[in-house]
Amino acid sequence: MQLRVDSVRSSDAAGSGHPTSSMSAADLMAVLFAHHLRYDFDHPDNPANDHLIFSKGHASPLLYALYKAAGAITDEEMLTFRKRGSRLEGHPTPRLPWVDVATGSLGQGLPVGVGVALAGRRLDRLPYHVWVLCGDSELAEGSIWEAAEHAGHEGLSNITAIVDVNRLGQRGPTRHGWDTGAYARRFGAFGWHTIEVDGHDPGQIDFALGDARNTRRRPTVILARTRKGEGVNDVDNREGAHGKPLKDAEHAIVELGGERGVTVKVSPPEVSRPPHTFTGGPLALPSYPLGEKAATRSAYGAALKALGAARGDVVALDGEVADSTKTEEFAHAFPERFFECYIAEQEMIATAVGLQVRGWVPYAATFAAFLTRAYDFIRMAAISGADLRLIGSHAGVSIGEDGPSQMGLEDMAMLRALHGTTVLYPCDANQTAALVAEMADVSGISYLRTTRGETPVIYEPGERFPVGGSRVLRHASDDRATIVAAGITVHEALAAADLLKQEGISVGVVDMYSVKPVDRAVLNEAATTTGNLITVEDHRPEGGLGDAVLEAVSELGPRVVKLAVRGMPGSAAPGEQLADAGIGRDAIVAAVRRLL
Template identity: 75%
Template sequence: MPERDLRYLADLAAQLRVDAVRASSAAGSGHPTSSMSAADLMAVLLACHLRYDFDDPHAPGNDHLIFSKGHASPLLYALYKAAGAISDEELLSFRKHGSRLEGHPTPRLPWVDVATGSLGQGLPVGVGVAMAGRRLDRVPYHVWVLCGDSELAEGSIWEAAEQAGYEGLANLTAIVDVNRLGQRGPTRHGWDTGAYARRMCAFGWHTVEIDGHDPGQIDYALSDARNVRRRPTAILARTRKGEGVSAVEDREGAHGKPLADAEQAIEELGGLRETIRVQVNPPEPVKEPDGVPHSPLKLPVFELGDDVATRSAFGEALAALGSARGDVVALDGEVADSTKAQAFADAHPDRFFEFFIAEQQMVAAAVGMQVRGWVPFAATFAAFLTRAADFIRMAAVSRADVRLVGSHSGVEIGQDGPSQMGLEDLSMMRAVYGSTVLYPCDANQTAKLVTAMADRPGVSYLRTTRGATPVIYDADEDFPIGRCRVLRASPDDLATIVAAGVTVHEALAAAGELAEEGIRVGVIDLYSVKPLDIEALRAAATTTGNLITVEDHWPEGGLGEAVLSAVADLGPRVIKLAVRQMPGSATPREQLRDAGIDRTAIRDAVKRLR
């Protein structure tokens, strides 16, 4: 590289460091030292290798830059300033009320694909974006992910590393800022880039170890990453935290703090200079993707009275949806034969993605694919989605539209025992910001809700049941999200039973038995657990004064507490029947009985009201 270019890149890196110091100083908080270590890496990437149109963030050929080490946001915002995307005034609004420049990046900025800051997530999401580029978009964009060395302790990083190696994602490069220091002290491997290289190589990655402050070495490594075939690349760059300022350079105790003397630091970095504007290389011209093929939707039809598992209905409905919409994709955690997502895999193998038993990577890839406009459905056992709770939480922060499906929910699964029972999932998913939580009780209802999820914004969750349940709804009935279905009601009702999923059938059976004894009760199928049909619940609470909720879930945070939140101010009596003891192995019928959520338990609860 010519000396003139090296000087330009050094000046650009110094500007990025100065702006990181200034932004953090103006905010009185932030992570300038973590930004300073990676400034040379990002200067060379921005000026020489990134292909991006900042005026058109959605251009199909744009590269994707993900800051997995999201706390280095001052550096990212300094890059945006250098590219002319934001002003110096906006840069100095960092972390202030109302600013788009939040403490960790979010898609409030149009150039940010996903929120980061929960470490270990950027690379897994990048894998999803890269998989979309290679197998779905078939567009030659490159995905660059800036990682910190500390986050390489996260297991999700290695789930991503294995998936990327297995898929041969040559369009993915991890740039690892090996600055030796974490939040409280040295990292596990310090500056031993070879330790990281051996691990990445074991997963099938091409690796390059460089001095992360040498623009020539950085340029070579980034060029090399562009040219590698059939393998992802990891650039392992030895750097110094706080590079360029003697008071903090490679010193412990400076993490996450603005510099004590910003003016002195800026002077040491060469002072304020006329802003260097970078003409970022435009993306490769690519043909605009053809419109997504759509055809009439032909959902499966299930006959009244037949016994069909809702997981089976999900699989058939998803396959049908995939036939009608070419943008629908399915992701599996090696349980497609059980969740019944295999029906989609058989019908649309080119849009089915296997992540094996790596639930964090599966959810992260769903987030990455929706960045590119795809409509992902990710399915596994309800219990195993808890592994990915932080990824689901961060999906909401990312404003991501992802659809999650949890099968084998509750004690109803029977003999497999408690390790396989999803008993926390409703609580977990209800707590996610802006989420939708659906729990159908029959096959036709399930099919309609799968369709509704496809265009639902945010994080949506469908809970399905292992065992077969009776079909009680006609195939032409609709089930709007946010509503419920009143199955039984009369002016003489002693109470209203509110149920969802498998317990709807127990509630109907109990209501029938009580009616034979002259006791009338209402039954509500609360298939939309979030958002709730508050009006219907409040009407039932006002009419009978007694609500009995029945759920195949722990009592904390599930159906009962959702109902109580809607009616508490009316003062009705709310009895919550839920799983309260640790189950063992037993038949489904025995499990429901032992948990106190079967028809007998419901009938006894009603009688105690008399």
């Protein structure tokens, strides 16, 4: 009862929260902490620790009550719940050292848990167990079933989902109510061991948790029938109480037996050996001679393979397009560090988040257009402070005949909008290789945009391209405008500059390969000296390169013209696509003429 009382107390002190959702799962977590969790709270970085993920992150009052019972936080801190400056936020985040990832966007905890379990099984090779507390409402999310299939396919016996089937969602009953059999049939179809229990019977819970840890060759789900608001008559199994502190907390605490100060000694892990590591060596990035043509996606694959040979902590993930993203080079060289996530982009990002929880360095690739499906997972990864490296291939209209469904035209805006992200768009193979290596040590989420078609190599092998930098490719004292481009449009900008020179018009060209952060110094100089900037991007006009440049120079007041993909493309050859979208060399020449 202490966990229920403390959930009521902290929510009452905050004036908000989800005490009833916490009360339903209290017995489940009490038995887990008292008998089955193996965790050293004094050393949260112990690699042998179990992992507990609250997928139903709104039940944070219960999590913090558990931390108090385990002696990790004081009662005084627990009552700072949801207050300004408190570590105990409305939904858990890694601001607390015992929290692996931020939760609160439902349907994500189990997918991330699968990533952590994969790290334990295939990389760390340690026997820690991953426990994920889920709510029944979130089982409507497709990402839950992506995770269920992935875990079942991998036979991850080191993960257990504990589903709090309390029947009531935010606005009323859930789809299946207390029909735990309906959920069991679904999980069973994906190869899970299923256990149905009374979620308020400690004996049944204890048996189920022990059975889960001892199950071999398949994951386990414990489907626990519970009552929302259990223990307090005013809210017990009643609609309309979701997400609110109790109206009469004092009376509820008395009804629950009053305040207690029981502490629980959570057992530390029995295994003390270090995690498995993979050997590395010197870094030998691929090199491409000047003038040769090569696709930046191919350079990514070759560079990732080279990086994998140099660093044993690098891992790669792909969404069943490895032959197109060129991640297959890494997969063939290092199969034990490659994770095929199939056409399940949400699970791919979640798996990457889970792997980095354990200190691995993940590179996750798919078509740029398909990352939109996983955007909420990327957003939550940013809130978690996760270190991810994302690669979006087949970006822009330059992919050609496949048409708009395959064209990533919103990806840079998507990634730029998130907190602490880095967005990179290389234009040639040597630049790509250098940036792939650079990303390994970039904190937060970094994104590399690659091009499908071959482009000329314009940079010498071995050149460095720091994040936040740029390259001035054309510059003269009589420049009348500066063209700012990235990726495929760098080559169009150079061609346009040559055409304009034949007309006696001198223009500068800047390769803004780092779209976030941008090189403000170079942009400000161009804005000051020429006063005219033309941005050219194979992307929508909203949120991409053009907006990044405008933001950087807005206080200086230069004239800025944005060339971008404004219409809806169809099928056409790559060169035709660039021309039709108004971002090819002729369009750039015309824009300069109009501007001058």
